[in-house]
Amino acid sequence: MSAVLDMTRPRVAHYPPSSSSSAGQEAVDLARFAGLILDPWQAFVLEHSLAERSDGRWASRDVGLVVPRQNGKNAILEARELAGLFLLGERLIVHTAHEGATAGESMRRLEELIEAVPEFSRRVKAFWHANGKEAIELMDGARIRFRTRTKGGGRGFSADCVIFDEAMILPDSTLGALLPTLSARPNPQVYFAGSAVDQAIHEHGIVLSRLRERGHRGDSGLAYFEWSADLADSEGREIDPSALTAEQIADPERWAESNPALGVRIFDEDIEAEIKGMSNRSFAVERLGIGSWPSTDPAFGSVIDLTRWRSLTDSASTITGPVVFAFDVTPDRAFSSIAAAGTRPDGLLHVQVMERHPGTGWIAERISELSDEHQPVAVICDANGPAASLAERVGNVTVLTSAEYAAACGTFFDLVSQSQLRHLGTGELDSAIRGAAKRPLVDAWAWSRKSSAVDISPLVAATLAAWGAQQSNPDPFFI
Numbered sequence: 001m002s003a004v005l006d007m008t009r010p011r012v013a014h015y016p017p018s019s020s021s022s023a024g025q026e027a028v029d030l031a032r033f034a035g036l037i038l039d040p041w042q043a044f045v046l047e048h049s050l051a052e053r054s055d056g057r058w059a060s061r062d063v064g065l066v067v068p069r070q071n072g073k074n075a076i077l078e079a080r081e082l083a084g085l086f087l088l089g090e091r092l093i094v095h096t097a098h099e100g101a102t103a104g105e106s107m108r109r110l111e112e113l114i115e116a117v118p119e120f121s122r123r124v125k126a127f128w129h130a131n132g133k134e135a136i137e138l139m140d141g142a143r144i145r146f147r148t149r150t151k152g153g154g155r156g157f158s159a160d161c162v163i164f165d166e167a168m169i170l171p172d173s174t175l176g177a178l179l180p181t182l183s184a185r186p187n188p189q190v191y192f193a194g195s196a197v198d199q200a201i202h203e204h205g206i207v208l209s210r211l212r213e214r215g216h217r218g219d220s221g222l223a224y225f226e227w228s229a230d231l232a233d234s235e236g237r238e239i240d241p242s243a244l245t246a247e248q249i250a251d252p253e254r255w256a257e258s259n260p261a262l263g264v265r266i267f268d269e270d271i272e273a274e275i276k277g278m279s280n281r282s283f284a285v286e287r288l289g290i291g292s293w294p295s296t297d298p299a300f301g302s303v304i305d306l307t308r309w310r311s312l313t314d315s316a317s318t319i320t321g322p323v324v325f326a327f328d329v330t331p332d333r334a335f336s337s338i339a340a341a342g343t344r345p346d347g348l349l350h351v352q353v354m355e356r357h358p359g360t361g362w363i364a365e366r367i368s369e370l371s372d373e374h375q376p377v378a379v380i381c382d383a384n385g386p387a388a389s390l391a392e393r394v395g396n397v398t399v400l401t402s403a404e405y406a407a408a409c410g411t412f413f414d415l416v417s418q419s420q421l422r423h424l425g426t427g428e429l430d431s432a433i434r435g436a437a438k439r440p441l442v443d444a445w446a447w448s449r450k451s452s453a454v455d456i457s458p459l460v461a462a463t464l465a466a467w468g469a470q471q472s473n474p475d476p477f478f479i
Helices: 022-033 040-049 073-086 100-115 172-182 206-217 252-258 269-275 280-286 304-309 361-374 386-392 402-417 428-436 457-471
Strands: 013-014 064-065 092-097 124-128 135-138 143-148 161-167 190-193 222-226 323-330 334-341 350-358 376-380 398-400 437-441 444-448
Touching: 013 206, 013 350, 022 040, 022 073, 022 092, 022 304, 040 073, 064 206, 064 386, 073 092, 073 100, 073 143, 073 161, 073 190, 073 334, 092 100, 092 444, 100 135, 100 143, 161 172, 172 190, 172 206, 206 222, 252 269, 269 280, 280 457, 304 402, 304 428, 323 361, 323 386, 323 457, 334 361, 334 457, 350 428, 350 457, 361 386, 376 457, 398 402, 402 437, 402 444, 428 457, 444 457
Parallel strands: 064 190, 064 222, 092 143, 092 161, 161 190, 323 376, 376 398
Antiparallel strands: 013 222, 124 135, 135 143, 323 334, 334 350, 437 444
């Protein structure tokens, strides 16, 4: 049996005081009229997000909802959109999603709700299904548009409500294009709805991370609701999703704590199947709502320019010259990475992350397998890093001194700055570069594992592999 908790209330909830929640209750009733019966937790979110001040404006201009997948967040968005069209008199609602298929599915669900109610359907002028221009338009000109997020999408519109679905993948550029559409409206509102951010795979999680920090500190003008397991590390800090034990993963109380729809649309047997099929980290993020949230500190800048790094992405890039492998381990030994580097046909350097997994026990066997397959000219690790203890087990490893490690870091930085490197654009390296910090050395610097906000083992491994490839290639390009 699942643990019994009050799942109506999120673990983290903040909403400003208001003089009236009548619009919220009316929105819940309207949804019920359309056949959309909200769970108590869904009604709780909708009612508090539509609370009004004494002057009739929304108590919360911004609304944030973070809840694990498949719990039913989309029903809240659908109820909000029905209210905007048929209750609140909003002229334009913009619903955005990371992928076109998700935006299209959201429109189809809302269309079905509307068509099932004659009082709603007779007010519809048209359902527009043109690719990229999906919209529902009412006879009085009110509209809801469903869009895939783009850098400039939304410019030129003036919206009353903007909904960012899949907000864990929301580029700053999209936010910059759409938020100004609210400024000229008398009572605007914006929703951010998604699941926990894992910066190792979510390239654009910083927007939701900033909103989450506002919710946790109780900012005015924001209604924030988060369902997540209440777990911390030994020092009381938010636990890393890779650090959960098997007992924590299998704890039904944590399942109930983070999934308000447990027993309604998610069941114990479904979760047990997920545990068998997912890594502990994935389960922690997707089912327990435990994120790996990127730093939002504006003083925490990337050592490597992210725009330049991303401009060097080449999904077809391959190594044709000698291959070098390198491996690295996080200070707590929770994660390890293997990277490869070598020259391309055009003489540029190619780097990629081959593997990244929890723990260290898999490293020696996997490097042996990769070596048998690719015959590398070298396997490298940092002599003064946590990976050095594995060198003897791996065998035939070149360990770099502190000076060589610093030279490798400088070389990697220069290769990127001079656009002499290409990579595949994978999330592990992107995340590491965004969160990597450096530590000073005598007349040089090196990547700092302890000061970085994320796991930088993929970046350290790539840096060492790139240095090894440079040393093994006689082309003057690398001198």
